[in-house]
Amino acid sequence: GAVVSQHPSWVICKSGTSVKIECRSLDFQATTMFWYRQFPKQSLMLMATSNEGSKATYEQGVEKDKFLINHASLTLSTLTVTSAHPEDSSFYICSARGGGVDYNEQFFGPGTRLTVL
Amino acid sequence: AQTVTQSQPEMSVQEAETVTLSCTYDTSESNYYLFWYKQPPSRQMILVIRQEAYKQQNATENRFSVNFQKAAKSFSLKISDSQLGDTAMYFCAFMVNTDKLIFGTGTRLQVFP
Numbered sequence: 001g002a003v004v005s006q007h008p009s010w011v012i013c014k015s016g017t018s019v020k021i022e023c024r025s026l027d028f029q030a031t032t033m034f035w036y037r038q039f040p041k042q043s044l045m046l047m048a049t050s051n052e053g054s055k056a057t058y059e060q061g062v063e064k065d066k067f068l069i070n071h072a073s074l075t076l077s078t079l080t081v082t083s084a085h086p087e088d089s090s091f092y093i094c095s096a097r098g099g100g101v102d103y104n105e106q107f108f109g110p111g112t113r114l115t116v117l
Numbered sequence: 118a119q120t121v122t123q124s125q126p127e128m129s130v131q132e133a134e135t136v137t138l139s140c141t142y143d144t145s146e147s148n149y150y151l152f153w154y155k156q157p158p159s160r161q162m163i164l165v166i167r168q169e170a171y172k173q174q175n176a177t178e179n180r181f182s183v184n185f186q187k188a189a190k191s192f193s194l195k196i197s198d199s200q201l202g203d204t205a206m207y208f209c210a211f212m213v214n215t216d217k218l219i220f221g222t223g224t225r226l227q228v229f230p
Contacts, residue, residue: 034217043208043220044162091160095218104150106218108162 002028004096006109013084014117021079021112023094029074030096034106035067038091050077084116119144121211123221130199131229137184138194138224140209149213151185151192156223157205165207168192196226204228 003026013019023033032051036044048064050056050071058064066088068080077096081088091113095106121142130136142151153165168176168185175183180200184193196203209221 038160043222044218046217049217093160093162095162104212105164105167110159110161 002026002096002098002107004030004094004107004109006092006094006112008112009110010113010115012115012117015085016083018080018082019084019114021081021092021094021114023077023079023096023109025075025096025098025107028096028098028107030077030098031074032097033071033077034095034097035069035077035079036093036095038093038111040091044093047079081114084114086116089114089116119146119211119213119219121209121219121221123209123224125224126222127225127227129227129229130196132199132201134199135195135197136199136226138196138207138209138226140192140194140221142190142192142209142211144190144211144213146213149211151183152210152212152218153181153183153192153194154208154210154220155203155205156208157202162208166194199228201228201230 005024007022035047038044047062048056048058048069050069052071052074056069071077093111094109097106149170151168155163155165166176166178166181180197182195206223208223210218212218
């Protein structure tokens with residue numbers, strides 16, 4: 001199946017700094033990418049949907065100025081957590097969807113654990 | 118609003134036995150897709166099985182099968198011959214018209230030897 005990578009897998013940063021997380025589709029062109037947040041022992045919460053070359057669509061309650069999403073190419077989307085605070089500590093997961101027969105399927109990255117001190 | 122409900126926070130089963138995880142959903146749409154995802158301790162989301170709402174036949178993938186009851190808006194997952202590697206969180210998910218996935222709260226499955 002299609003492979004999605006995320007980098008880094010784990011990041012620790014100081015409060016007030018910004019952190020960038022990359023999501024790449026390795027063997028297919030991702031027309032749409034999704035960013036999720038998952039707290040311990042909870043479900044995935046969709047943060048935003050991004051289409052290549054256009055602005056991301058954020059879910060209600062997600063601060064677009066805090067969580068900057070850029071989908072600059074068909075294989076790369078980035079999530080930047082600006083001025084991170086301890087409450088931003090979480091597990092962030094991206095998924096990607098391409099064209100073709102499996103358009104309805106999302107392929108998930110392995111996730112990034114963010115710890116803000 | 119479209120919602121997905123998983124009423125079993127935790128389940129356990131003995132190795133080689135069969136277990137069924139429940140999922141119900143609410144929508145007014147007629148064309149949609151249902152999924153079961155597995156999230157093992159590594160936290161990598163893995164697609165287990167998928168069902169298109171317009172298909173009456175229940176989907177099957179090896180030891181995994183679903184019981185899709187469209188009128189009742191129910192989509193349960195049956196795992197046969199449970200294996201230790203099946204231990205994971207299982208999420209039921211729903212998607213309308215290739216839009217976003219809506220996840221349930223998950224069921225933690227523990228397989229005992």
